[in-house]
Amino acid sequence: MKVLIADDDRDLLGLIAFTLTQASYLVVKAADGPAAIRAFEEESPDIAVLDINMPGASGFQVCEAIRAKSRIPIMMLTVRGEEEDLIRALDLGADDYLTKPFSPRTLLARIKALLRRAGIENNSPVAAGRVALDVQEHTVRISGGNPVRLTKLELRLLQMLLANAGRTVSSDRLLVQVWGHRNSGDRQLLKQLVHRLRQKIEADPAAPQLLQTSAGSGYKLVVE
Amino acid sequence: MKVLIADDDRDLLGLIAFTLTQASYLVVKAADGPAAIRAFEEESPDIAVLDINMPGASGFQVCEAIRAKSRIPIMMLTVRGEEEDLIRALDLGADDYLTKPFSPRTLLARIKALLRRAGIENNSPVAAGRVALDVQEHTVRISGGNPVRLTKLELRLLQMLLANAGRTVSSDRLLVQVWGHRNSGDRQLLKQLVHRLRQKIEADPAAPQLLQTSAGSGYKLVVE
DNA sequence: CCGTTTTGTTACCCAGATGTAACCGCTCAT
DNA sequence: ATGAGCGGTTACATCTGGGTAACAAAACGG
Numbered sequence: 480m481k482v483l484i485a486d487d488d489r490d491l492l493g494l495i496a497f498t499l500t501q502a503s504y505l506v507v508k509a510a511d512g513p514a515a516i517r518a519f520e521e522e523s524p525d526i527a528v529l530d531i532n533m534p535g536a537s538g539f540q541v542c543e544a545i546r547a548k549s550r551i552p553i554m555m556l557t558v559r560g561e562e563e564d565l566i567r568a569l570d571l572g573a574d575d576y577l578t579k580p581f582s583p584r585t586l587l588a589r590i591k592a593l594l595r596r597a598g599i600e601n602n603s604p605v606a607a608g609r610v611a612l613d614v615q616e617h618t619v620r621i622s623g624g625n626p627v628r629l630t631k632l633e634l635r636l637l638q639m640l641l642a643n644a645g646r647t648v649s650s651d652r653l654l655v656q657v658w659g660h661r662n663s664g665d666r667q668l669l670k671q672l673v674h675r676l677r678q679k680i681e682a683d684p685a686a687p688q689l690l691q692t693s694a695g696s697g698y699k700l701v702v703e
Numbered sequence: 704m705k706v707l708i709a710d711d712d713r714d715l716l717g718l719i720a721f722t723l724t725q726a727s728y729l730v731v732k733a734a735d736g737p738a739a740i741r742a743f744e745e746e747s748p749d750i751a752v753l754d755i756n757m758p759g760a761s762g763f764q765v766c767e768a769i770r771a772k773s774r775i776p777i778m779m780l781t782v783r784g785e786e787e788d789l790i791r792a793l794d795l796g797a798d799d800y801l802t803k804p805f806s807p808r809t810l811l812a813r814i815k816a817l818l819r820r821a822g823i824e825n826n827s828p829v830a831a832g833r834v835a836l837d838v839q840e841h842t843v844r845i846s847g848g849n850p851v852r853l854t855k856l857e858l859r860l861l862q863m864l865l866a867n868a869g870r871t872v873s874s875d876r877l878l879v880q881v882w883g884h885r886n887s888g889d890r891q892l893l894k895q896l897v898h899r900l901r902q903k904i905e906a907d908p909a910a911p912q913l914l915q916t917s918a919g920s921g922y923k924l925v926v927e
Numbered sequence: 928c929c930g931t932t933t934t935g936t937t938a939c940c941c942a943g944a945t946g947t948a949a950c951c952g953c954t955c956a957t
Numbered sequence: 958a959t960g961a962g963c964g965g966t967t968a969c970a971t972c973t974g975g976g977t978a979a980c981a982a983a984a985c986g987g
Contacts, residue, residue, distance in 0.1 A: 631933085
């Protein structure tokens with residue numbers, strides 16, 4: 480698990496890096512905006528922690544740059560009393576924020592929570608109804624049958640549907656969750672992926688029992 | 704969108720309720736733990752905001768009780784300097800937290816972010832009288848009958864009528880709300896759509912009980 | 928490197944959703 | 958009474974969105 484930390488305060492950077500390393504995360508440090516963007520591109524971290532006030536490019540710009548390419552969880556750091564910043568950051572697609580000063584333990588807890596929410600860290604098998612998903616192995620089992628291998632995207636799609644089992648998930652949301660960023664014109668991708676997933680998990684892919692279409696809105700996983 | 708707020712500080716409760724109401728959320732208030740748990744069971748809110756220090760049952764207990772039955776987003780409120788609490792809360796399944804004191808705007812932004820993350824922004828079922836609309840599933844249920852699928856336009860029309868249940872909505876307004884822009888001469892569209900919707904929701908489409916015509920002005924949804 | 932797998936793109940089909948037109952029957956003002 | 962206006966209904970044309978196939982491009986694995 481690789482964490483990108485961007486902050487211009489050397490001491491704080493060191494402290495955070497130390498704490499996270501202790502907790503056995505890999506840490507990538509950046510002391511200003513441009514360095515953060517570079518680090519993001521070169522290291523492809525799993526999560527980013529960005530200070531809002533940095534020389535070069537502000538945390539906002541970094542956040543925007545990351546969001547243009549990736550859906551990794553982003554946590555913003557800010558000083559007390561600048562709520563305007565936070566609202567803007569959340570609008571830009573940040574997932575969480577922390578107000579300075581904070582204890583390293585708090586940051587750690589928040590990072591864990593973020594990762595858990597993003598479904599990155601949890602590797603235990605998840606199940607609902609007849610569908611049992613093994614994220615580690617990239618496989619599903621339908622009603623106890625043989626495990627079927629899934630590709631990365633198929634897995635992500637199924638994870639999303641499973642997390643909302645029984646309810647319809649809108650195409651737009653799936654698009655964002657699975658691919659990260661897409662102009663909504665790219666429905667064809669989703670169509671294809673659904674089709675391919677159905678070939679793997681449906682007894683009769685032409686008459687889906689599990690992965691059903693909610694015409695005009697999205698798809699849902701039917702569980703009994 | 705219904706928000707459950709639990710805090711023993713009456714003033715704060717009032718302030719939060721006010722802010723959220725302004726932002727057109729439905730608010731359910733609770734002044735202590737047991738009241739919060741009761742409110743959760745009776746009102747089935749879409750999101751819960753819980754103070755950790757409350758008489759009766761602590762926020763932890765409420766959080767636990769909610770998590771035992773539901774996966775709605777939970778935000779915890781705490782006073783500065785009690786990070787232990789936060790870690791425990793996150794472990795219990797809380798999704799986010801806020802440190803007192805905070806500005807109402809911040810709380811609002813956080814709630815929005817949480818709802819967005821949970822993907823339940825505007826999907827919760829809406830009901831009035833015998834009509835229960837599920838926007839997410841694109842279905843209606845009339846007096847507990849089987850859900851009926853609606854098309855995009857039918858859904859929009861019914862949403863508009865439901866939002867003004869009991870009152871007549873003018874044809875022009877409906878045209879604008881459902882189609883966006885239309886020269887008001889285009890009443891044929893509305894005629895058609897009303898007709899089609901009646902086929903789906905009226906017991907006897909020829910003698911409408913629910914979706915009635917207000918001659919010369921528009922249509923209204925009759926609720927008891 | 929090369930072959931394989933995964934992912935993205937393009938094109939086409941079809942059902943169902945939506946738009947358009949014509950007609951019916953009622954009411955009301957002339 | 959009668960024709961204009963309005964709403965309801967029927968019938969049909971057109972459009973949209975989802976499913977499928979075939980292929981191209983990219984990523985992966987040896």
